[in-house]
Structure formats: C-alpha cells, structure tokens
Amino acid sequence: MNIKWSLLVIFFVIVTVLTGCDPLMVLDPKGPQAQTQANVIWISIAIMSVITIVVCAFLVFVLVKYRDSKLPKDYEPPYIEGNHLVESIIVGVPILIVIFFSVVTIISNNKVEATPEKYKGQDPLVIYASTSDWKWHFSYPENGIETVNYLYIPTKRPLEFKLYSFGPITAFWVPQLGGQKYAMADMVTTLHLAADEEGEMMGRNANFSGKGFAQNMFHVEAMSQAEFDDWVKEVKDTAEPITEAKFNELLKPGYTGQLTFTGTHLGFSPAPEHHHGSKDSNEDVNDEYMEHDHESSNSKAESQNNHE
Numbered sequence: 001m002n003i004k005w006s007l008l009v010i011f012f013v014i015v016t017v018l019t020g021c022d023p024l025m026v027l028d029p030k031g032p033q034a035q036t037q038a039n040v041i042w043i044s045i046a047i048m049s050v051i052t053i054v055v056c057a058f059l060v061f062v063l064v065k066y067r068d069s070k071l072p073k074d075y076e077p078p079y080i081e082g083n084h085l086v087e088s089i090i091v092g093v094p095i096l097i098v099i100f101f102s103v104v105t106i107i108s109n110n111k112v113e114a115t116p117e118k119y120k121g122q123d124p125l126v127i128y129a130s131t132s133d134w135k136w137h138f139s140y141p142e143n144g145i146e147t148v149n150y151l152y153i154p155t156k157r158p159l160e161f162k163l164y165s166f167g168p169i170t171a172f173w174v175p176q177l178g179g180q181k182y183a184m185a186d187m188v189t190t191l192h193l194a195a196d197e198e199g200e201m202m203g204r205n206a207n208f209s210g211k212g213f214a215q216n217m218f219h220v221e222a223m224s225q226a227e228f229d230d231w232v233k234e235v236k237d238t239a240e241p242i243t244e245a246k247f248n249e250l251l252k253p254g255y256t257g258q259l260t261f262t263g264t265h266l267g268f269s270p271a272p273e274h275h276h277g278s279k280d281s282n283e284d285v286n287d288e289y290m291e292h293d294h295e296s297s298n299s300k301a302e303s304q305n306n307h308e
Helices: 002-020 032-065 084-112 225-238 244-250 279-307
Strands: 125-132 135-140 145-148 150-154 159-165 170-173 181-183 189-193 199-205 217-223 259-262
Touching: 032 084, 125 150, 125 181, 135 150, 145 150, 145 225, 150 225, 159 170, 159 181, 181 189, 217 225, 225 259
Parallel strands: 125 159, 150 217
Antiparallel strands: 125 135, 135 145, 145 259, 159 189, 170 181, 170 199, 199 217
16 A cells, blocks of 8 residues: 555656656757757667666566565575576677667767758858856857857858857857857867757856856847848947957956947957967967077177177
8 A cells, every 4th residue: 555655646746746847958959959969868768768667577577476485495496507598688788789879979979060961051150159257258250249148149050159268168058959069278169050940048158167157158049040130230230349458357257247249359369279289380389489589690690790
C-alpha cells in the first residue's frame, strides 16, 4: 500500500509541476544550428532511455526468477567459466553505442561550425561581439552602428559572429540559436548562426568570469530584414556617436543598461583578428623590429657625426 501511494504522489508531482514549466530553451530552437543540436539531444535521450529500460527490465527479471525463496535450501550454484554470448553483448553493445555517438557528433559538429546549409550563397551579416566586465558590445561594421547589452538580428540571413573579450574568457551563448563559443582576449573566434523565426530571445555569458557573471546577459530580438533596416536607419538618425573616451569608460567594471551608438569602436580599438604566432603577426613584429633597428642606426650615425 505504501508503494502504491508513493507512486501516486510521484505521478501527481510530475503532472502538476512539470507540465507547467516553460520548454527548455535548448529544446525550443529558432534557427538551423539550434535545431541540429536539439536533434542530437533528443537522439541521446531516446538511446539512453532505451538502455535504461532494458537494463531495469533485465534486473527485475533476474530478481524475480532467481530469488532465493524459489530455490531449495541445499542449492549450490554451479561453477561456470563464462558465457560467450553474454560477454559479447556486454562488450559489443557499448562499443556500438560509442561508434554511433561518435559519428553523430562529427556530422553535427560539421553542420554547426559552418554557414547553415539553407543560407549558403548569401552574404552573412558580420557582427563583432565583445565582452568587458560585465557588458556585451555588439558592433555592426556593415551598418556603422554599435549596441551594448542588446542584439537585433534579421531573420532568414546567415549571421557571422566575431567573438573576443576585453577581460577574462567569456562565452557567447544564445540557446535558441545555437551552442556557446568562447570569447578570448588575444584572438577572434567565429560562430555561425541564423534565425528562422522572429521573436525575442535571451543571450548570456556561459562561462564563469568573476563577480558580475550572473548579470552578464543580453537581450536578443530577431526581426524581418525590412524591420532591421528600419531600426538601423532610426539608430543613425537618433543615436550619439561612440567615442574613444566613452568606450574606455564602458570598459571599466560595472553594470549598465542597453545603449546605442552610431559608428563602432573597431576604428580606434580594433579586434585582435590575427592569432599570436600567425604569419601576419610575425610580419608585423619583423616590420616593427626593422623600423626600430633603422631608427637606432640613424641615431648612432648622427651621434658619431656630432662627435667628430
């Protein structure tokens, strides 16, 4: 009787509590990248559920069929060296599961790391997304505007985010558009996303980065291309220009609301496009070294002439 009532209580909690919950954002995709990841999650849940049910069914079967009360008191289990069938199952099935998930992972990773298939051939909207303590800065070089702590994007168009940080390592994550990707201080990482549907979404820093981590979030709104163009025009007509002094002020640790500017900070504070150790950065270092060496040689020659 106690077991019966316990099961009823559990069922009641599931029906009354879980059915009132909003859908998990990662399972409510609004773009092709997020849809691919949601499919992988559902496949994983299905396979794990099947494994759990089968294992529990075998456990119940063994406990019932071979329980001690059904055996004579003088029963002694026979000595068995092994069972090739059972050994093949317990070794082979996990190997097959690992192989299957490896293939699924490789295929899905290739999809989410590239421009969505349905939008290939279109010019992506490039957005530089950078973080500081504890803000998000979004630069639209194509449109000549910049926002803080909110992101407007057009639907039905590929998006190419250039991620980097002015402070500790953070992670850009809009669960309904795709998975998270790290933003670091000395390099730029690229994330390909797209929005199929209009609507509001939540984005955040998905990597713990200190005191203000919990407030390091931003608002996302996907709209039609026409509405996006109207918003850009409105910003250019009404917003103040971003200045180096204002940007340096924003980089200081602290909280702020949503801000909008014309222009971008990329002109006076460009993104670290070249990785350390890259050919371009090495060439820059060599050029600086040659220039410095040339200036030093000229200084030495002038000094020698003055001495003479």
